[in-house]
Amino acid sequence: MASIIEASIAFLQRIAAPITSLANSLVALDANVIPLNNAKTKKEGVSRTDKGDDGFAPMAAYLGHEGYCLECELRAGSQHCQKDPPALLERVLARARRLTALPLLLRLNSGNDALDNIATVIAHHEMHPEAVPVHYLIKWNPRQ
Numbered sequence: 001m002a003s004i005i006e007a008s009i010a011f012l013q014r015i016a017a018p019i020t021s022l023a024n025s026l027v028a029l030d031a032n033v034i035p036l037n038n039a040k041t042k043k044e045g046v047s048r049t050d051k052g053d054d055g056f057a058p059m060a061a062y063l064g065h066e067g068y069c070l071e072c073e074l075r076a077g078s079q080h081c082q083k084d085p086p087a088l089l090e091r092v093l094a095r096a097r098r099l100t101a102l103p104l105l106l107r108l109n110s111g112n113d114a115l116d117n118i119a120t121v122i123a124h125h126e127m128h129p130e131a132v133p134v135h136y137l138i139k140w141n142p143r144q
Contacts, residue, residue, distance in 0.1 A: 005071065009095055012068060019100045020065035026105035026135060029096050031061040031071075031089065059085065061092040063099060070095045086120040093124045093134060103132040113141035 021027045035057050046055060061071040070092050089106070096104055108117060121134050 005095070008069070009098055012099055017068065017099070018066065019063060019068070019102070021102055022065070022105065024105075025103065027064050027096075027100055027102045029061065029063055029070075029092065029104045029106045029134075031059065031085070031092060031106070032109055033057050033059045059088060061088070063096050068099070085114075086116045089117060089120045090124070093121075097128065097131060101132065104134045106134055106136040108136070108138045113138050 019027055035053065035055060039053055039055065056074060059071070059073045060069060062068065063070050071088055073088055085108075093104070093106075106121060117138065118136065121136050125131075125133055
């Protein structure tokens with residue numbers, strides 16, 4: 001899978017794919033779990049999703065208004081959305097930086113309201129002090 005993603009990034013670089021920013025001049029970098037219904041199948045990894053269906057819960061990340069897919073990690077349906085996102089975010093931030101030097105706005109939903117994700121963004125800033133910062137917008141989850 002990694003070679004397919006690398007080929008996709010190389011292709012986008014080679015064709016100088018346009019990456020459109022938001023009205024605030026930030027390029028959207030969205031990451032979210034997408035529940036997939038695979039009810040009545042016997043596929044490995046199919047389990048109950050948070051939507052109440054049997055299926056998978058891949059986490060995908062998309063860049064820019066165009067929605068270039070930088071990651072689509074297949075995961076079991078029962079896997080919580082916050083399991084392993086920091087590693088996914090590290091990979092996605094590095095890929096986004098290869099495609100644009102514009103400032104990024106990482107947008108995550110309330111399932112990813114975790115300090116680990118913010119720490120990943122801060123660590124990315126520390127590793128790339130010359131790059132424009134990554135801003136983030138994470139929907140607050142008022143849990144205990």
